[in-house]
Amino acid sequence: MPRLFPTLFIVVLALGACGERDEPPRALTVDREAAASSKAAAADNAAYIQPPKLEIPFHKETLDNGLTVIVHEDHKAPVVAVNIWYKVGSKDEQPGKTGFAHLFEHLMFNGSENFPGEYFEPFQRSGATDMNGTTDNDRTNYFETVPVGALDMALWMESDRMGHFSGAISQEKLDEQRGVVKNEKRQGENAPYGKAMDTIAESTFPPFHPYSWTPIGSMEDLDQASLEDVKQWFAEYYQPANAILVIAGDITVDQAMAKARQYFGAIPSTSVPPRLKNWELPVQPNKREILFDQVPQARIYKVWNVPAIGSKEEDALGLLASLLANRRNSLLYRRLVLDEQVATNVSSFYYGRQLAGQLIVVVDVKPGQPLEKVEELLNKELLAFAQKGVNVEELRRIKQSEFAELVKGLEKNGGFGGKSDILARSEFYYGDPGALVNGLQKYAEVSVGEVQEIANRWLKADSYTLIIKPKSEYSSTSQDVDRSKLPAVDKTVELELPQQQPFALDNGLKVVLAERHDTPAVFMSLQFRSGAAVDGEKPGLASIAARMLSEGAGDYDNLQFSAREEELGANIAAGSGLDYNSISLTALKNQLEPSLDLLADVITKPLFAEENLDRVKSNRLDAIAQEKAQPQGLAMRTLPPLLFGDQHPYGSPLTGSGTVEGVEAIGRDDLVAFHETWVRPDNATLIVVGDVTRKELEPLLNNAFSGWNAPRESLPEVNIPAVERPQKARVYLLDRPGAQQSYIMAGLVIPPWRPEGAEAFDAMADIVAGKFTSRVNMNLREDKNWSYGARAVSLDTVGQRPYILFAPVQTDKTAPAMRELLKEYRDFLGDQPVRKEELADYREDEVLKQSARFQTKGQLLSSIAWQVEKGLPPEYLAEYPQRVAALTQPQVEAAAREFLAPDQFTWVVVGDLDKIRKEVEALDIGPVIVIGEQ
Known part of the structure; x- marks a missing residue:
């Protein structure tokens, strides 16, 4: 029974596959006959509520090479979402070769045989949004939302890395992305509680079980990954017959299917490894572990192994998780946070996957409270709930709340939780793109008795408990598509905003x-x-x-x-x-x-x-x-x-x-x-x-609002005084002994926002450090492999704005990274100002990106709120693309000179001072002050 995504506990019944070749589009709606047949049963179920009437029309077709294609039409905005799910995840790895699925996801963004550059580059000059890739235990996916005119480019790129990628994998690219992934792992483990999920996976599943390691893998296995290993991974798993392609947005079914055949139809499929579908539910662990970390408060994890996605218990397990925590009225939040005030937060979730599921409860223990007391109270409440804790009114409220969230979330075609994601997820787990909405009726019918029975069955004393305590106080050969050049992007954007x-x-x-x-x-x-x-x-x-x-x-x-x-x-x-x-x-x-x-x-x-x-x-x-x-x-x-x-x-x-x-x-x-x-x-x-x-x-x-009126007293004024920048850079250090990374942050006070020159500032800021392909990020992440990502942002304030650069880097590269950051800014202000092609890419991307900027009500609301806050007329939003399209290099260079002053940065660096202090001082970029040092 499919779940939408991990944070939303909507779970539904999968019905059979649908939409063979030449079948007309089918609407995802609640089956009226099924609803009628269950009416009598629902009438006897006090927890039943009427599900919303939702539709996601789709067409499903399988190409001759085995690629599953799903098309959804939505013509409210001139954008199309592309979402490809490959049926491979970390569960398909072997012990000793963990982390391959995630490492390969990174490699897939390093260009293909016919486009050897950075994968993001053509998208970031074509108005793409919601662009990313993700890997979990079960699958790997890649997605982007593009203006209609860029769809051919997007499909060319996705098909090129599906059919023409093996020859593009080099030892240099492997080493580069291996370094990026290792920094990602360091960054995760450097965060408080960062080792929890690795520990839980290893301790709750038996050795060699596919879920006994997390997708990030181990440092040792990443170091041992060879070029031959990753090429074999691509050959085995990245085939049309092992993939699902969803095209959703401002396009017809006929148009979408024609493009799918054009770009993907000639890519062959060979022997696809059998897909792991079944695995005996692991024995319930009865184990307790304690870890020490640099955290300010203790945290309790309790874990039960429960049935997988697709089980008949899935609906009830999701509802059980919501009843236990996540809401103010949920049992554990009410008892531990509100009543007893022994915890600061409680959460729970059903972590459903193909081979097994887990029910996980997390409690942040309030500092000063005895851990044993909190754990005893937690166990007592769980036992009482398992016996008789399910309340009909609470169950009804949860269903209504989840239905409301689903309705509001179905506005977006692409990205996490968008309609393309829902269709792909339902097809991946159930073989039916319509599984989610068709299952709402079943979800609505889950009774108090069913949830109580599930609670009684699984909330046993036998479970896994993890305590984290503070350490201290704190390639194919298709000829059907021209692979010699990327398809041109249609720059026409027709955007209609509501009045x-x-x-x-x-x-x-x-x-x-x-x-x-x-x-x-x-x-x-x-x-x-x-x-x-x-x-x-x-x-x-x-x-x-x-x-x-x-x-x-x-x-x-x-x-x-x-x-x-x-x-x-x-x-x-x-x-x-x-x-x-x-x-x-x-x-x-x-x-x-x-x-x-x-x-x-x-x-x-x-x-x-x-x-x-x-x-x-x-x-x-x-x-x-x-x-x-x-x-x-x-x-x-x-x-x-x-x-x-x-x-x-x-x-x-x-x-x-x-x-x-x-x-x-x-x-x-x-x-x-x-x-x-x-x-x-x-x-x-x-x-x-x-x-x-x-x-x-x-x-x-x-x-x-009839009783809400302005008081007689005048509205007070808010005074935001101006401040002066320091004449010379300053460096402040904060010690974090044993840190695996240093966190570098640099700030600069810049003038307030104003409409004049705003577009030039944004272009300048994006090109130097504001986006993935910025000079700063390409240097530290892609060229040097010192960081998982480096960016800069400016806060949109009424007064002077803070401009903030941040870069988490591996410890031994702290001072070199600071030197490189300064170099990028000085070059940008000096003999390497904005290049013609950089500005052209920015202009095109920013203009085309407007196609997706107003796709959802929330996006439109946010844009209008900003416009009203700035006192701008409605046409300011509509005329934005014309202003960006008119940007010139002298305007952007002038913005850089007006706003940037790297030699006046105020630096804050958090790291292991025993390892970084001398090198940072040797940079001699300004006085170095250790905060907290007497």
């Missing part, structure tokens, strides 16, 4: 509506000036205020509020940035009115209960400790006060969590004052995107 309809409510609140009727959902965001910039002497106040809005409002306490959200299939969230806070709502169309009433309670009548504030503050302090234990978090906390000063509105940590002193000082009166001062209709704008008209929406909003 923005501004209006004001009776209370003066400004509203901007953009109608989009593709799915029955409505997205809203209320944004109001405030943010960390108004925290004053209590850094963290704005973000704590945002967090507390979901802790109860109106007549609902925190648990009742969460239950009401689930009943409605709605989600209300609050966010906090440097200059703005926001309150968002996603709701189903048929539940819009009661969802708006709940939103109005949050806006006008938050409870700010003392007992909840104490818990939220305590958990925030624990989160700050977590940040300090992570190299990236530590750097993000350290850099802002060095750039702006610790008294500046932007001097608080970039993580948004505040400071220990600030959080500790926050009281309920502060939250009330913050709310009264800033959450007012004359300081806010409501952006609405979705399946609703102004005629429907305006009276609903006026009714919901």
